[in-house]
Amino acid sequence: MRRTLRTLATYSVATTIALVLTACTGQSAGGGDDGSAAGKDVTITFWHGWSQDNEVKAIDDNIAAFQKLHPNIHVKSVGNITDDKIEQALRAGGRDAPDVVSSFTTDQVGKYCSAKVWADMNPFLRKDGIDAAKTFPAPMLDYSRYEGNQCALPLLGDSYGLYYNKSAFAAAGITAPPRTFSEFEAAAAKLTIPDGDGFKQLGFMPNFHGYETTPMHYLGQYGATYFGPDGKTNVAADPKIAAMYTWQKNLVAKLGGFDRLEKFRTGFGDEFSAKNPFETGQLAMSLDGEWRTATLTANKVGFDWATAPFPVPDDQADTYGRGYTTGTIVGIAGSSQKQTAAWELVKFLTTDTDSLIAFANAIHNVPSTNAALNSPKLAADPTFKTFLDIAKNPHSTTTPASINGGAYQMSLRNFGYDYESGKQPDVQAGLSATAKEIDAAIAQAK
Known part of the structure; x- marks a missing residue:
C-alpha cells in the first residue's frame, strides 16, 4: 500500500x-x-x-x-x-x-x-x-x-481509479460506471441517502481531507501542468487547475455542503483497514489505488464491487481511461x-x-x-x-519532481482546504497567492 x-x-x-x-x-x-x-x-x-x-x-x-x-x-x-x-x-x-x-x-x-x-x-x-x-x-x-x-x-x-459498489448502483438504477464528471455528479447525488444531519450512504466523499481525494489525484484527470519551461509554477495560469477546484467545490455543495460532509468524514475508520468507508458501505464510490483490490478481496466485503477509470471532465471525454500514477x-x-x-x-x-x-x-x-x-x-x-490499463493510457499523468520535494503539493492542498471551506472565496486570487508561495519556496531551496 x-x-x-x-x-x-x-x-x-x-x-x-x-x-x-x-x-x-x-x-x-x-x-x-x-x-x-x-x-x-x-x-x-x-x-x-x-x-x-x-x-x-x-x-x-x-x-x-x-x-x-x-x-x-x-x-x-x-x-x-x-x-x-x-x-x-x-x-x-x-x-x-x-x-x-x-x-x-x-x-x-x-x-x-x-x-x-x-x-x-x-x-x-x-x-x-x-x-x-x-x-x-x-x-x-x-x-x-x-x-x-x-x-x-x-x-x-x-494507478488511481474508481471503486464502485455494484449493489448500491443496482439499487439506485445505475447500470454503468460514470465516464464524465457530469455523469459522476449525477450518480454521486443519486447514490446519496441522507440520514438526519448525516448520511446513511454517501455517493462519494469529495473533500480534500478525504482518503486519496487530493488536488493532485483530481488534477490527474485534467492533464494539468504544474511548472513552465522556466521552472516557475503555472498553477495560477493553467485554467485546468482553477477548473478542478471549482468543480470540486460545486460537488461539495451538491452532496450536502462542506460542514455536513466533514462531520460525516470524522466517522470514517482507518484508511488501510476493514473500516475503510468504502468497505463499510458508508461510501458508494471511492477514488483509490490498485492495492485496494487485494484488501477488498481479503476482507470479503458484503456487497458486489467493481473498478473503472475515474471520470474525466466533460470537455475531455476522449481521454477517459486516464488516471494519476x-x-x-x-x-x-x-x-x-x-x-x-x-x-x-x-x-x-x-x-x-x-x-x-x-x-x-x-x-x-x-x-x-x-x-x-x-x-x-x-x-x-x-x-x-x-x-494496468490506466498505467498504459497515454493520457495518464503524474506530479513532476521539484527541488523541495512535495512542498508545492502541500501548498495546493492548503489552498484547497481554504477554498472548499469558504475561507478563501476567490479561486483565482487564491491560486495566484499559492503560485507566489510555491515560487518563493523553490527559489529559497535553490
Whole structure:
C-alpha cells in the first residue's frame, strides 16, 4: 500500500534536510569500477521500505534470483527503512551508507537529483543500451528524473481509479460506471441517502481531507501542468487547475455542503483497514489505488464491487481511461564505491520482466515497464486490469519532481482546504497567492 500522504504531512522537515543536502553534498564522491564486472566478490547494501511479510518475501525472492545470476555480488537487504533515515544516511555517506536505496515517495527525486546524493542513471543506461523512453511508461519515467538527471528508476507503480459498489448502483438504477464528471455528479447525488444531519450512504466523499481525494489525484484527470519551461509554477495560469477546484467545490455543495460532509468524514475508520468507508458501505464510490483490490478481496466485503477509470471532465471525454500514477523509486547512492555492482542490482530489479511480474503479483502493485505491463504472465483479474490499463493510457499523468520535494503539493492542498471551506472565496486570487508561495519556496531551496 502507498505511504505518500504521510510524507506530505511532514514535508517541512524533509525540505530542511533537502537544503542541507544541497549545501553539503555537492558532486558525487562515489566510484564506478568495483571489480564486480571482472568477477570480484562484492557485497552491497540495499535499503528499502517494505515491511509486511509478503512484501519482504517478494523482494527477498527477487534478490535471491539476482544473486543466482550474479554469484559474486552479495546483497545485504535491510527493510522497513523510512525516508528520513534514507536522507540522513545519504547526507552522511561513509561505510555505513547504503549502496542501493528505494523509496515509496517520488517527491524525493528532485531533492536527491539536485543534491547529487543519488547517481545519474543515464551513463549506466547508455552503457547497457537501455532506451528508457521505450522501457518505462512515460509518467513513471517522469517521476524518476529531475532536470535531465535520471537519478532514479521506477520499481513497480500505482494507478488511481474508481471503486464502485455494484449493489448500491443496482439499487439506485445505475447500470454503468460514470465516464464524465457530469455523469459522476449525477450518480454521486443519486447514490446519496441522507440520514438526519448525516448520511446513511454517501455517493462519494469529495473533500480534500478525504482518503486519496487530493488536488493532485483530481488534477490527474485534467492533464494539468504544474511548472513552465522556466521552472516557475503555472498553477495560477493553467485554467485546468482553477477548473478542478471549482468543480470540486460545486460537488461539495451538491452532496450536502462542506460542514455536513466533514462531520460525516470524522466517522470514517482507518484508511488501510476493514473500516475503510468504502468497505463499510458508508461510501458508494471511492477514488483509490490498485492495492485496494487485494484488501477488498481479503476482507470479503458484503456487497458486489467493481473498478473503472475515474471520470474525466466533460470537455475531455476522449481521454477517459486516464488516471494519476505514482510508485516506488530506486537509486544508487552517489557516495557508493560499488556502483558497478549496485547498477547490476538496480537493472535487474527495474528491467527484468519476470522479476517485475513476480514482484507485482506478490504485492498487488502495477508493473513498471511496458514489457511487464503487457505480459500474459501478469495476474490480471478484471478489477485489477483496470489499473494496468490506466498505467498504459497515454493520457495518464503524474506530479513532476521539484527541488523541495512535495512542498508545492502541500501548498495546493492548503489552498484547497481554504477554498472548499469558504475561507478563501476567490479561486483565482487564491491560486495566484499559492503560485507566489510555491515560487518563493523553490527559489529559497535553490
